[in-house]
Every structure is written in C-alpha cells, then in structure tokens.
Amino acid sequence: MANEEKLNINDIAERAGVSIATVSRYLHGRLEKMSDKTANRIKQIIEETGYVPNASAVQLMTQRSGLIAIVAADVDDYFSTEFFKGASSILEAESYTGVLFDTNSSVKREASLLDRISQQNFDGVIMxxxxxxxxxxxxxIKKNLPVVLVDRETTGGDYDMVVTDNEQAAKRAAQHYRDQGFANVVVISEPIANVSTRTARWRGVQAVYPDAQMIEIAHAGIIGAEQVQAIISQLPTDAPTVVFFFKERLMLEILPHMIRENVLTAQLQVTGFSDTKLARDLNPNVKLIQQNPFLMGASAAELLLRRLDKKATKTQTEKIVIAATYE
Amino acid sequence: MANEEKLNINDIAERAGVSIATVSRYLHGRLEKMSDKTANRIKQIIEETGYVPNASAVQLMTQRSGLIAIVAADVDDYFSTEFFKGASSILEAESYTGVLFDTNSSVKREASLLDRISQQNFDGVIMxxxxxxxxxxxxxIKKNLPVVLVDRETTGGDYDMVVTDNEQAAKRAAQHYRDQGFANVVVISEPIANVSTRTARWRGVQAVYPDAQMIEIAHAGIIGAEQVQAIISQLPTDAPTVVFFFKERLMLEILPHMIRENVLTAQLQVTGFSDTKLARDLNPNVKLIQQNPFLMGASAAELLLRRLDKKATKTQTEKIVIAATYE
Structure with missing residues (x-):
C-alpha cells in the first residue's frame, strides 16, 4: 500500500460502513456487541488496506502499551541480564514485553531515566x-505506575521487593570456613556504603569473623595487573585465610592471577558470590554463593502482574526473599 | 497534588489564561511566538499544579517519543551490552534514550519484538x-521507521549497517600462525550456517588454511565438563596446532580446562575473537582479535541520527566497517 501511513480509523470505519466506535471496539477485542459479519468485514478492510492502528491513539483509549520498563544497575553484569531474562519470560506469557534500561550505577542517570519512563506509556517498572x-x-516515578524493586533494599516502604538473603548467605559461607579452622577472612568488594546488598553481606561475614578485613575496589572491570599484584601480596600468609569476593566480576579479575601464580593452597582459599559458571571452570573445587537472578526477575514480574491486575485495590506491599545456594 | 493525574492541557490553558495552542507550543519548546511573560506564566502554572503532559497526547502532536529501540541477539553477551552502551552514549547527547530488547537468537522472537516496536512510538531501531x-x-518493521543494522550482514540492502571486518580479521590471525609454522587450525564455533559473521570468519581462516577443521557446538553456555574433555582429546598432537575460537564465551568455557590440564604448549596455542579482558587474564600471552562493540554501537547511533535528521530526503544506505585489532 503506497499510502497506508495516512489511513486513520475514520477511513476504516467509512470503508467498512460502520461507526468509529465499532472499529475501536474491534481493535480492542471487545467483540461482544458486534455480529460476526461486522467483525469479519472490519478484519477484511484492515487486511486489504494494511492499516496499522496508531499506537498513541490506541493508548489514549486503553492506557495500556504492553511495555514494562526493566531498569538494571549495569547491563554488563550477568545478574542484570539474567533478571531481565527471568522477568521477560513471565511477562511474555501475559503478552507484556520487557525492555531494558541501564542506569550504569549512576543516581543521576537513574533519575533521568525514570523521568523519561514516566512520560512514556510504560505499564510498569521492575528495577x-x-x-x-x-x-x-x-x-x-509517576504516581500509580506500579513498581517492583529487585536485588537492593531501599528505605521508605511503598514498593514490592524481591531480594536475596544476602546476610544469611554470607554468614553461612563464613561459618563454613570458621568450622574448618580458617583464622582470617579478607573481603574484596566494591565500596559498600549505601548499597544494601553489600552492607548485608558484610554484616553476615562480621557476625562470624568480627575482625574480618575489607579491601574496597572503586570499580570492577578496570583493575590493572599491578593493583592485582598489590592485593595478592597483602593477603595474610601466617594462618589459614579465605578471600571472600562480594562481586563476581572482581573474582574473575583476580582469581586467574592467583591460579597462574599458584598462590591458592589449603591455607589460602577463595569463595564469594558468583552467578555464572566461569569461576568454577577456573577452580573446580571452589564453593560459591549463587543467587538466582532469573528466578528473582520472574518473581518480580509476578508481583508486578498482580499489581497490574488489581491496580484499584490498595494492598500492602510484599517482600519476597529468594534464598541463595552455597555449594 | 492529590488530583494531578486528572489535569489536562485544557486546565493549564484555562489557569494560565491562554489558548490550548499556546500551551502546546510551550510544551514543544516553540517559544518564538510567545512573550517571556506568557512563557513564565505557563511555566509557573505547570510547576504549581505538578502537571505532567500526557505522553500519548504529546506524541500525537510531535510524532516523537525520544525512545530508540536497540535490539540485541543475546543480552548475556558482552558484545550486545557494549554496543548498547556505545549507542546510548551518542543517543543521549541528542536527548534520545536507548532501550534494549533481547531476541535471544530466535527468529520468531525477533519478528514479534519488531511487531511490537512498530506498534509503539519508537523513533528508530538499531539491531x-x-x-x-x-x-x-x-x-x-513499520515503513519509514529508520533502522540501522549492527554486527551481522543481511541480504537485500535498504538498511544502514555497521560491521566488523570479520573475514580480514580472521585471515590476519590465521596468517600469523602460518608464518610461525603452525600446521593445523581447529576452529571452535557455534553453528555457522546463515550467520554472516561466522561464515566470514570461516572464509578468512580457510583462505590461509584450506584444510582447517571445524568443531561446531550447538550453544555456548551449556557445555559440560565431559564435552570439553572430548573436545580437548580430539585436538591433533602430531604437529603445531592453533585452536581458533569464533565466540568468546566458548573460549571462556574451554580455556580454563586447557590451562588446568596443562595442555597449552608451544605446539598447542589458542586464539580467537574476544572482547573482554577475561581471556587475557587467564592466559597473558594469548593473541586475540578484539572487535570494538562500543564504537560499533556509537557509529550505528550516528547513522541513525542522520536518518532522523533528514527523514524526508531519500539517500543511499551506508555501510561502515570497523576494523578489529589483533594483539
């Protein structure tokens, strides 16, 4: 059709010999007040003309776009893309589509993306x-836009939330090494201040090892070989020590050096939070804390769908805790 | 504001004592026909009332959402998230926001996502x-929706395109080993049929090693230890051999086993396409082909912005080739 772009709902109504309201009802699947003959006639005209309903016009009527904004802290992290995949799998079963936004761990960027999402016709946010x-x-965030938070806890309530049992998981892992007679824990983490996941993990470690050391690294992904060397040389050698990585990417940057330099022994072991199989490929006997970001995303999508179903009813917010495994 | 959701453009016009057209002009930044006094008055009313323009209404007038759909083959691949980040960086400088969709390497999913994108108010697609x-x-894809393709070449023209020089890059790497006296190349790849990047790489290898072997693996990310073992045991040991990985994730799954089992020698080396620093952390002397997905995304965004600028003018499509490095 050369001029299909210019067709509007009026043209379809005229050609089908019905009212605009009838075409509108057809487009929204409300076929109960319409004969099969009318519905088939409209269908035929739409097919013949190649008419595509203007989404903005449809949205003005339905207030539903079918798009859910999924806002991740850093799309380069496996956690982020897996929770996106988990959420999408559930949303799609209900004809919603998840689209991914990246705040790149910036508060400023988060604000501007949420502003933009609020101005557009998204039906909900998982972030x-x-x-x-x-x-x-x-x-x-626009009022009445349903929101579910994932991974990090915030203060102030009001939003549904899906988190890992970070403190308990870290404590269980620390206890495992305490039971085996390890004297020291050295935690390697990105800065923990104001990030609930990291402070919870730190509490878990300190509950078992009150004197645990912490090495903070400004940002994973940019550690040079010299810095890695400096970190390795700082590790205690006088008593059994476990190096506890709070972030998988930090482990993947440092562990290969430890393996190549043969520093891992019965007296120096590593553990940490890790969602991919890379660390285990490198070090088959390592014990790792595995979150389940796919399941966390799927659970968040289920909470969101419940909000979308009964938007009108004001219910209490829910918090789902997904237990991490340690093996 | 308790009832801010119910305010519409009429209410703002009334309160400001101006016409709806004037408020509309203000909202679209067309201030040239308006006194500063009027503009300030509208601004003040909008601030006082907390009025948020209905995006659908604005879109009906402007036909611009500011959203660009970025469609990746698999968001778990570093390549995909990096080209998203590169595209976003350029788009944001022009007040567009990139949002990421994941086809998960499925033709069917690609079709349904493109249908959905076409129904919504996206201003362009990078895929x-x-x-x-x-x-x-x-x-x-809706007619007149500007599209730029990245990474994989397609047949049929009509779209701008940004690709790596896959064939040349693979050939250069193969030549490097030929020059050093390596007799065999064993390529490890996901199935190459119908994927332009992989067939181009294979042509490049075969130009130098017509008898190169190929081991195809159905899907990265799910190789078990036994399969890895079987692959390693298949490698020739009678003459210098290079194992050439066409996909980084395959290298990262197999290389740790090779390192742990000490099979890498002067006679058995690895190379391949690799965009992260993980493979080099594992094996510091490895030579790798590095694409530049961030730059590819940024270049695609620039092509798209040019299309958005002069949509009306029918120009020829462009193809940008970004050279990979080998070091």
Missing amino acids: QPISADNEVLQKH | QPISADNEVLQKH
Whole structure:
C-alpha cells in the first residue's frame, strides 16, 4: 500500500460502513456487541488496506502499551541480564514485553531515566535501584505506575521487593570456613556504603569473623595487573585465610592471577558470590554463593502482574526473599 | 497534588489564561511566538499544579517519543551490552534514550519484538539481526521507521549497517600462525550456517588454511565438563596446532580446562575473537582479535541520527566497517 501511513480509523470505519466506535471496539477485542459479519468485514478492510492502528491513539483509549520498563544497575553484569531474562519470560506469557534500561550505577542517570519512563506509556517498572531511599525514587516515578524493586533494599516502604538473603548467605559461607579452622577472612568488594546488598553481606561475614578485613575496589572491570599484584601480596600468609569476593566480576579479575601464580593452597582459599559458571571452570573445587537472578526477575514480574491486575485495590506491599545456594 | 493525574492541557490553558495552542507550543519548546511573560506564566502554572503532559497526547502532536529501540541477539553477551552502551552514549547527547530488547537468537522472537516496536512510538531501531534477509525484517518493521543494522550482514540492502571486518580479521590471525609454522587450525564455533559473521570468519581462516577443521557446538553456555574433555582429546598432537575460537564465551568455557590440564604448549596455542579482558587474564600471552562493540554501537547511533535528521530526503544506505585489532 503506497499510502497506508495516512489511513486513520475514520477511513476504516467509512470503508467498512460502520461507526468509529465499532472499529475501536474491534481493535480492542471487545467483540461482544458486534455480529460476526461486522467483525469479519472490519478484519477484511484492515487486511486489504494494511492499516496499522496508531499506537498513541490506541493508548489514549486503553492506557495500556504492553511495555514494562526493566531498569538494571549495569547491563554488563550477568545478574542484570539474567533478571531481565527471568522477568521477560513471565511477562511474555501475559503478552507484556520487557525492555531494558541501564542506569550504569549512576543516581543521576537513574533519575533521568525514570523521568523519561514516566512520560512514556510504560505499564510498569521492575528495577534494581541505585538510590537507597524510596522518597528519591518517588520524585521521579509517576504516581500509580506500579513498581517492583529487585536485588537492593531501599528505605521508605511503598514498593514490592524481591531480594536475596544476602546476610544469611554470607554468614553461612563464613561459618563454613570458621568450622574448618580458617583464622582470617579478607573481603574484596566494591565500596559498600549505601548499597544494601553489600552492607548485608558484610554484616553476615562480621557476625562470624568480627575482625574480618575489607579491601574496597572503586570499580570492577578496570583493575590493572599491578593493583592485582598489590592485593595478592597483602593477603595474610601466617594462618589459614579465605578471600571472600562480594562481586563476581572482581573474582574473575583476580582469581586467574592467583591460579597462574599458584598462590591458592589449603591455607589460602577463595569463595564469594558468583552467578555464572566461569569461576568454577577456573577452580573446580571452589564453593560459591549463587543467587538466582532469573528466578528473582520472574518473581518480580509476578508481583508486578498482580499489581497490574488489581491496580484499584490498595494492598500492602510484599517482600519476597529468594534464598541463595552455597555449594 | 492529590488530583494531578486528572489535569489536562485544557486546565493549564484555562489557569494560565491562554489558548490550548499556546500551551502546546510551550510544551514543544516553540517559544518564538510567545512573550517571556506568557512563557513564565505557563511555566509557573505547570510547576504549581505538578502537571505532567500526557505522553500519548504529546506524541500525537510531535510524532516523537525520544525512545530508540536497540535490539540485541543475546543480552548475556558482552558484545550486545557494549554496543548498547556505545549507542546510548551518542543517543543521549541528542536527548534520545536507548532501550534494549533481547531476541535471544530466535527468529520468531525477533519478528514479534519488531511487531511490537512498530506498534509503539519508537523513533528508530538499531539491531543485531537474526534473520539474514532484509525482506523478512521488512515484514515486521513499520515503513519509514529508520533502522540501522549492527554486527551481522543481511541480504537485500535498504538498511544502514555497521560491521566488523570479520573475514580480514580472521585471515590476519590465521596468517600469523602460518608464518610461525603452525600446521593445523581447529576452529571452535557455534553453528555457522546463515550467520554472516561466522561464515566470514570461516572464509578468512580457510583462505590461509584450506584444510582447517571445524568443531561446531550447538550453544555456548551449556557445555559440560565431559564435552570439553572430548573436545580437548580430539585436538591433533602430531604437529603445531592453533585452536581458533569464533565466540568468546566458548573460549571462556574451554580455556580454563586447557590451562588446568596443562595442555597449552608451544605446539598447542589458542586464539580467537574476544572482547573482554577475561581471556587475557587467564592466559597473558594469548593473541586475540578484539572487535570494538562500543564504537560499533556509537557509529550505528550516528547513522541513525542522520536518518532522523533528514527523514524526508531519500539517500543511499551506508555501510561502515570497523576494523578489529589483533594483539
């Protein structure tokens, strides 16, 4: 059709010999007040003309786009893409499509993306928050837009939430090494201040090892060989020590050096949070804490779908805790 | 504001004592026909009331959402998230926001996502195609929606394109080993049929090693230890051999086993396409072909912005080739 772009709902109504309201009802699948003959006639005209309903016009009527904004802290992390895949799998069964936004761990970027999402016709938001305070989020999220938070806990309530049992998982792992007679724990983490997942893990480790050491690294992905060398040379050698990585990417940057330099022994072991199989490929006997980001995303999508179903009813917010495994 | 959701453009016009057209002009930044006094008055009313323009209404007038759909083959691949980040960086400088869709390497999913994108108010599409034929894509992409393809070449023209020089890059790497006296090449790849990047790489290898062997693996990410063992035991040991990985994730699954079992020698080396620093962390002296997905995404965004600028003018399509490095 050369001029299909210019057709509007009027043209379809005229050609089908029905009212605009009837075409509109047809487009929204409300066929109960319409004869099969009418429905078939409209269908035929739409097929013949190649008419595509203007989404903005449809949205003005239905207030539903079918798009769910999924906002990740860093799309380069396997956790982020897996929770996106998990959420998408559930959303799609209900004809919603998840689209991924990346805040790149920036509070400023988070604010501007939420502003944009609020201006557009998204039906809901599933997000891994950067801001630790819901009041900050609320300034940028349109009222009545259903939101589910994933991974990081925030203060201020008001949103459904899906998290890992970070503190318990870290504590269980620490206890395992305490039971085996390990004297020291050295934690390697990105800065823990204001990030609930990391502070919870740190509490878990400290519950078992009150004197645990912490090495903070500004940002995974940019550690040079010299810095890695410096870190390895800092590790205690006088008593059994476990190096506890709070972030998989940090482990994947440092572990290969430890393997190549043969520093791993019965007296120096590594553990940590790790969602891919790479660390185990490198070091088959390592014990790792595995979250389940796919399941976390899927659970978040289920909470969101429940909000979308009964938007009108004000219900209490829910918090789902998905237990990590340690093996 | 308790009832801000119910305010519409009429209410703002009334309160400001101006016409709806004037408010509309203000909302679209067309201030040239308006006194500063009027503009300030509208601004003040909008701030006081907390009025948020209905995006659908604005879109009906402007036909611009500011959203660009970025469609990746698999968001778990570093290549995909990096080209997304590169594209976003350029788009944002022009006030567009990139949002990421995941086809998960499925032709069927690609079709349904493109249908959905076409129904919504996206201003453009940057995609890593799964379908190898533009005619297939055209069935699902709304006419006049600007599209730029990244990474994989398709047949049928009509779209701007940004690709790596896959064939040349593979040939250069193969030549390096030929010059050093390596007798055999064993390629390890996901199935190469209908994927332009892989067939181009294979041509490059075969130009130097006509008898190169190929081991195809159905899907990266799910190789078990036994399969890895079987692959390693198949490698020739009678003459210098290079194992050439066409996909980084395959290298990262197999290389750790090779390192742990000490099979890498002067007579058995590895090389391949690799965009992260993980493989080099594992094996510091390895030579790798590095694409530049961030730059590819950024270049694609620049092509798209040019299309958005002069949509009306029918110009020829462009193809940008970004050279890979080998070091």
